[in-house]
Amino acid sequence: MAATTTTTSFKAALLSTPSISSSTKSTVLKPRFTSSSSSRYSPIPKSLIAHHVSTKTNAIVAKMGTVPSPVSETTSLDFHTSVFQKEKISLAGHEEYIVRGGRHLFPLLDDAFKGIKQIGVIGWGSQGPAQAQNLRDSLAEAKSDVVVKIGLRKGSRSFAEARAAGFTEENGTLGDIWETVAGSDLVLLLISDSAQADNYEKVFSHMKPNSILGLSHGFLLGHLQSLGLDFPKNISVIAVCPKGMGPSVRRLYVQGKEINGAGINASFAVHQDVDGRATDVALGWSVALGSPFTFATTLEQEYKSDIFGERGILLGAVHGVVECLFRRYVEDGMSEELAYKNTVECITGIVSKTISTKGMLAVYNSLSEEGKKRFEAAYSASYYPCMEILYECYEDVASGSEIRSVVLAGRRFYEKEGLPAFPMGKIDQTRMWKVGERVRATRAKDDLGPLCPFTSGVFVALMMAQIEVLRKKGHSYSEIINESLIEAVDSLNPFMHARGVSFMVDNCSTTARLGSRKWAPRFDYNLTQQAFVAVDSGAPINQDLISNFLSDPVHEAIEVCAKLRPTVDISVPPDADFVRPELRQSSWTGREYFLMDEAVLQ
Numbered sequence: 001m002a003a004t005t006t007t008t009s010f011k012a013a014l015l016s017t018p019s020i021s022s023s024t025k026s027t028v029l030k031p032r033f034t035s036s037s038s039s040r041y042s043p044i045p046k047s048l049i050a051h052h053v054s055t056k057t058n059a060i061v062a063k064m065g066t067v068p069s070p071v072s073e074t075t076s077l078d079f080h081t082s083v084f085q086k087e088k089i090s091l092a093g094h095e096e097y098i099v100r101g102g103r104h105l106f107p108l109l110d111d112a113f114k115g116i117k118q119i120g121v122i123g124w125g126s127q128g129p130a131q132a133q134n135l136r137d138s139l140a141e142a143k144s145d146v147v148v149k150i151g152l153r154k155g156s157r158s159f160a161e162a163r164a165a166g167f168t169e170e171n172g173t174l175g176d177i178w179e180t181v182a183g184s185d186l187v188l189l190l191i192s193d194s195a196q197a198d199n200y201e202k203v204f205s206h207m208k209p210n211s212i213l214g215l216s217h218g219f220l221l222g223h224l225q226s227l228g229l230d231f232p233k234n235i236s237v238i239a240v241c242p243k244g245m246g247p248s249v250r251r252l253y254v255q256g257k258e259i260n261g262a263g264i265n266a267s268f269a270v271h272q273d274v275d276g277r278a279t280d281v282a283l284g285w286s287v288a289l290g291s292p293f294t295f296a297t298t299l300e301q302e303y304k305s306d307i308f309g310e311r312g313i314l315l316g317a318v319h320g321v322v323e324c325l326f327r328r329y330v331e332d333g334m335s336e337e338l339a340y341k342n343t344v345e346c347i348t349g350i351v352s353k354t355i356s357t358k359g360m361l362a363v364y365n366s367l368s369e370e371g372k373k374r375f376e377a378a379y380s381a382s383y384y385p386c387m388e389i390l391y392e393c394y395e396d397v398a399s400g401s402e403i404r405s406v407v408l409a410g411r412r413f414y415e416k417e418g419l420p421a422f423p424m425g426k427i428d429q430t431r432m433w434k435v436g437e438r439v440r441a442t443r444a445k446d447d448l449g450p451l452c453p454f455t456s457g458v459f460v461a462l463m464m465a466q467i468e469v470l471r472k473k474g475h476s477y478s479e480i481i482n483e484s485l486i487e488a489v490d491s492l493n494p495f496m497h498a499r500g501v502s503f504m505v506d507n508c509s510t511t512a513r514l515g516s517r518k519w520a521p522r523f524d525y526n527l528t529q530q531a532f533v534a535v536d537s538g539a540p541i542n543q544d545l546i547s548n549f550l551s552d553p554v555h556e557a558i559e560v561c562a563k564l565r566p567t568v569d570i571s572v573p574p575d576a577d578f579v580r581p582e583l584r585q586s587s588w589t590g591r592e593y594f595l596m597d598e599a600v601l602q
Contacts, residue, residue, distance in 0.1 A: 218303020
């Protein structure tokens with residue numbers, strides 16, 4: 001109850017309007033744009049930008065704890081491997097352990113996969129084909145006899161695409177889902193969250209004793225925990241979770257054939273180990289996928305940060321942020337094309353590129369003095385409205401509420417109990433996204449968009465708020481940075497820059513699509529009703545927030561992680577395809593949608 005009171009008090013202080021002259025009030029309410037340029041945009045008058053937080057507000061902020069939280073060290077993430085070389089790194093003073101990847105390690109895969117004759121990849125949507133092809137190619141390069149076999153449900157439309165990728169019934173690398181599960185020593189379960197929830201019992205019953213269940217998403221653990229259940233005790237359970245969607249995993253792997261080590265970072269977890277092989281199998285799996293480095297986590301922490309991340313920085317928040325900023329800029333007199341460039345193009349282009357290569361501080365430091373003031377105004381006003389939603393979202397995930405909502409929503413995609421099917425509609429026909437089509441059609445090849453100080457301030461505030469929530473909840477720095485930052489700027493945002501945010505929202509996983517539709521409006525409303533009102537009313541900048549942002553230890557940790565990323569950037573052409581197979585068809589049923597083979601963002 002005390003925390004609620006403090007938060008309310010802080011918002012009251014943040015949104016209170018200082019006493020200003022009538023002439024100043026008139027200046028605040030004037031349109032801030034011309035139709036042709038954003039150079040005149042000043043979210044608050046210069047006379048107010050320099051205001052410091054009052055003594056009363058500082059006291060309230062101090063109670064909330066604006067100083068960055070330390071990361072909990074209650075869970076050891078150390079591990080033992082007899083095959084690969086483990087390396088200790090320091091992230092903001094916290095010791096963690098990783099395994100560096102690279103194609104030179106492929107000859108070790110047979111040792112890592114000791115006792116495994118067949119790897120069954122269950123599902124074919126995005127992670128399915130990417131992981132299956134990467135595993136197959138890596139094992140072939142290592143001259144290994146381990147077979148990679150695709151398992152699909154009978155009648156799946158994905159059989160044709162799997163055959164086109166070189167997996168066939170004739171050579172024993174493509175077959176029925178249940179036959180594949182039963183015949184595999186390592187089963188990679190890459191079907192959708194809803195399908196996992198409805199089919200886990202059958203999967204478990206078909207697995208061989210002492211075989212290994214591999215997950216690339218912790219959803220199933222969360223679902224089982226919500227039911228008071230656990231995995232069977234006669235199988236090992238591991239996870240390797242690439243920090244990017246399937247097309248990114250495959251594209252960077254292919255690029256890595258020319259530049260050793262190019263790929264997507266991954267986390268790994270050993271949830272259950274029945275015979276001592278689990279760690280080396282998990283690390284071998286990650287190395288074979290082409291991960292530049294693999295860091296340790298727990299399956300429980302992974303599913304919380306992953307599902308939370310999909311709804312936070314990765315999709316739901318970006319969707320809500322760009323829509324409210326676009327609307328604000330247009331209402332203030334900016335042309336639609338320029339408003340789109342200063343929102344979507346800015347975030348998915350220049351801001352993401354800068355963060356990817358130089359970190360978040362570089363975004364701020366690259367601005368002019370006037371630009372820094374605009375950034376600070378946006379950051380100060382947006383940080384807590386974003387954190388409020390992120391905090392709620394995380395607790396919904398941790399409590400199982402968000403997981404349950406995904407399962408129930410999946411069941412509404414097809415007819416039952418006399419009620420019609422309600423698959424999700426698309427968002428790409430609204431005005432903003434039509435403007436985006438025009439902008440991308442005339443965009444120069446290497447145009448990353450303008451660096452808008454106000455948009456940058458909102459987006460970086462969102463990132464920092466998510467980082468702080470994860471820190472408060474005890475997540476490691478490696479997981480925080482990869483889930484909140486690297487996955488966004490090195491995987492998802494480049495695709496959104498190529499095809500648009502709406503394309504991603506309409507074509508990603510069911511879990512992420514549901515999350516975007518649920519949480520994007522919340523970010524939109526909170527920023528519009530709280531942050532922008534604070535800016536327009538001339539609320540003083542919270543200098544504690546700005547100071548803490550500039551000195552936050554996460555920047556040091558990001559710098560270390562940046563040195564571990566591949567030297568090559570992902571190549572995403574304008575026609576990059578990451579649509580799940582069932583969505584490429586002109587017609588499909590709700591039942592087929594629900595039974596989709598795999599989810600893109602897992």
